[in-house]
Amino acid sequence: TSLIKESNVDVLIIGAGPAGLMAANALAKSGVNVRIVDQRPDKVAAGQADGIQPRTIESYGLAERLLREGNQMHMAAFYNPSASGGIELTDRVPDVTAPSARFPFEVTLHQGAIEAIFLDSMESLGVKVCRPLIPTSIQVSEDDDQLKDVNSHPVRVSFFLERRFVNENLVVLRNLNPFDDHEESEIVHAKFVIGADGAHSWVRKTLGLTMDGEQTDYIWGVVDMTPDTDFPDIRNRCAIHSNNGSCMIVPREEDKVRLYVQLDDRNAVDEESGRVDKSKIGPHELLDATRKIFHPYSFKTPESFDWWTIYIIGQRVASKFSVKDRVFIAGDACHTHSPKAGQGMNASMNDTHNLAWKLTQVLRGWANLSLLQTYELERREYAQNLISFDRQFARLFSGKPRTEECMDGVSHEDFLKIFQTFSGFTSGIGIHYAPSPITDPSYQAHAKKLIIGQRLLPQIFVRAADSRPIEIQDLLPADSRFKLLVFVGDSSDATRRDRIRRVAEDIRDVVRPYSPDGLTAVFEIIAISCTKKADVRHNELSELFGCHWSKILLDDKDVRGKQGGDGYVNYGIEPSVGAVVVVRPDGYVGMVAPFENVKELGAYFVGFMKGLSPNM
Ligand code: FAD
Structure with a gap:
């Protein structure tokens, strides 16, 4: 007789490689009820992927340890x-x-060391990988009402467990045959499942998703x-x-x-x-x-x-990245390619970096389920671009060199051209998401050099309160909140200050209906003035925007005149006009709203967020 255990979880992640661990850590950090399982008895000790691209270093809060431990x-x-x-x-x-x-x-740095960064962070949040554990069946409900209800658990995953002692230590072994005797079974009911189970993905195959x-x-x-x-x-x-x-x-x-x-x-x-x-x-x-x-x-x-x-x-790229927007596949499970351009692990972590904030927003009841459709939209196009780059790169890399005897061979110039042309892509810096409800390029002209759909350009500003130079990317952690960067122009001018006051009120009015848990839970406002540090009154601005003193920045050089300055120029923003830049929780520019018409922010957020009626 076997004991059947049933449990509910918000997100079940199958596979604890880079994609699965990135997701588990991000969701755990956001307070989501997450469980992660892996078939391996232990984490990767050596080998596999080892290249971390520039975008990955700058984006996930990994930099400190990567720079310390890696080459x-x-x-x-x-x-x-x-x-x-x-x-x-x-x-x-x-x-x-x-x-x-x-x-x-x-x-x-070897994959195991990179995974360890996530494992340590997750452990500090009380989340551990359950291993070795393999699911034996997965079913997604066909019931439309259930699928539309974010609080339902429409995915049923079963595990059959067999407990054994090895050297007096209890280990739980997988038992793949459900008809064998087993001491315990578990059925997990999940709101969402992420299949991050690698190139031979069981989740992908079981749900009939093909690879093209x-x-x-x-x-x-x-x-x-x-x-x-x-x-x-x-x-x-x-x-x-x-x-x-x-x-x-x-x-x-x-x-x-x-x-x-x-x-x-x-x-x-x-x-x-x-x-x-x-x-x-x-x-x-x-x-x-x-x-x-x-x-x-x-x-x-x-x-x-x-x-x-x-x-x-x-x-290869999977034909679909999701089933009914309740089960998602990520990482090698949905794209495989050669490893020489160092893309595998980066692309895999980027997939779930893209997905985790969307799941968090939906689970918290801030965003509509439809937000999840943008995962496949954005990441499948990226994967297709990756494969087409890889085809060219692998062909040139594997081709014979051009010599007098082999004039059809690959010349150094051809190879260097591909190497450099695609550097924006291989470094991750040039990733550009297409227009969608979360990427709206309508007002690009208000911040000409901040490409909407690309990650926010790094830039050093000076913190108004204490003149400390701050890299703006460090103020944009992937904490599931949208960041509103308000480029206010010159705040030392009294007439301009009146306008800033009105705009600040308007911004708060526009985003308040999308903030069921309070404005600062969902949005972070950062104001950037082009006043010189000698003239700034930072507390006035922090009061207007209702934000912490540390969120008021200046486009000026630091006290030694070495860092900072030219932020408005580098972003293509006219100081006499101003702009509001919306940065998505994953660090990508989602839209730019004209300073004089911040109501456009509402038109953006209503496309995917749940607005409360004004009297709620
Ligand atoms: P993976 O890292 O493959 O992680 C998938 C995880 O899912 C694994 O931990 C696995 O144990 C688990 N899993 C699989 N099936 C199940 C299941 N049914 N139930 C539960 N858990 C399951 N990249 C390079 O850039 N250079 C290389 O030299 C290189 N060599 C590689 C060698 C090998 C043997 C492998 C497997 C991969 C290699 N890669 C290499 C690719 C690189 O490791 C991947 O691109 C990257 O790890 C993808 O991350 P991922 O999380 O999507 O998948």
Whole structure:
């Protein structure tokens, strides 16, 4: 006889890789009742993804630990065949060409260390990964009334558990066969489910979501180790095209290095399954291939390898990212591609970064369920762009180099062009969401250089109360609230101050109906004046906007004249006009409202938020 346990949860996350952990941490921080399960008995110890792009460093509050623990890649070097045989240096260029990046470099750190940042944060909030645990069935209700009611639990997920003792420690093992004897079963009723269960996603397959795209012929080996070599660019990111194949170097934390080596050995592929047969090829064979590519530089066999793998690249995007906006798939579960542009983990974390605030807003009753449709809209288009970039990049990377004997090959100029043209994309800085209810470009002209649909440009302002230089991005944490940046113009002018007073009142009137839990619970107002610090009266402004003293900023240089200034110019805002910039909880510019017509804010929020009637 088995015991059936039933429980309710707001959000159930299946899979605790980067996508699942990002979601669990963000939701836990917002106070959402969340549960996360994973089939692995333990977290990732080594290997897998390792590249963190500039946008990821600036956006999730991860920067401090990433910068402390990770390696930084500032330079990219390119090697090509030399006339005397072997390879030679062709070029060295900055690794990232994204002028507005706050951190203009990539950080490399192994996936387990990145996951640990989320795990530690979650633990401090009382959320732990339940492992090893695998769900056995998932059903989404067909009942429309239930689906429309945000407080209902229309997704039913079951688990069959089997308890065993290993070395006197109790472990809960999965038992995949529901007809076997099992001591305990659990049925979880969830309001929402996130399938973040990787490239072979069970959630995706069980719900019948297909992947569009194809497997490529490119086979790559990856090996992590501490190298012993005379190759001069071993601490730079390198792309090496040789007559013996291609290789990419990714320098890593401490003295470690990752090598991506292209293999042309189809013998290693099992014809039936299409998967690489790891018994036929191992790290020593990868190192042999590396030596041929690196000639004339030497590469000694290390005492040990930290991690290695071999895989065939598939370039696919899921046909849909959600089922009835109650189950969502995220990360590798909905897009797979080559790892060389360092996108996998970043794209995966970005998916759930995009989803978590929307779920929070809906669960709190602030936004309509329809807000959730923008997840697929935004992230599927991004995934498609990622695959089309990856096709070009992987083809050029895997192609033969151009030489006198092979004039059709890939030239350094072609490769560099793609590398630099797509830097905005690969750095994450250039991600641009299309117009939708949450991305309204109507008033772009009021802040010409803040592209609506892109992340807010970093900029140092000076805090009015104490002249401390502040990076504006640090005032925009992903805490589920919309931020309203009010560019008031020159607040030292008495006539202008009267206008600011009226605008401040209007803004509060317009957003109050969308603030069922109080205005500051849903919105954060930050006012930015272009008055000089010698003339500012910050308390007057904080009173007008009803905000904390620390939210009044100046577009001026700091006291040493080194940081800050030119914020209005950099954002394309006319000081004599002003503007209100709406920053979404994920840091993207959602809309700009004219200073003289802040009622437009209402037209934006009514598109996806629940407005209270004025007498409520
Ligand atoms: P994942 O990190 O795959 O996480 C999915 C999680 O779901 C896993 O913890 C898994 O145990 C769990 N899970 C799966 N099925 C179930 C289930 N039914 N029930 C419960 N839990 C489940 N990227 C690179 O950039 N470079 C590389 O060299 C590289 N090598 C890789 C090697 C391997 C072996 C793998 C698997 C991935 C590699 N990647 C690499 C890809 C990179 O790890 C992913 O892009 C990134 O981790 C995606 O994050 P994710 O959270 O979407 O998925």
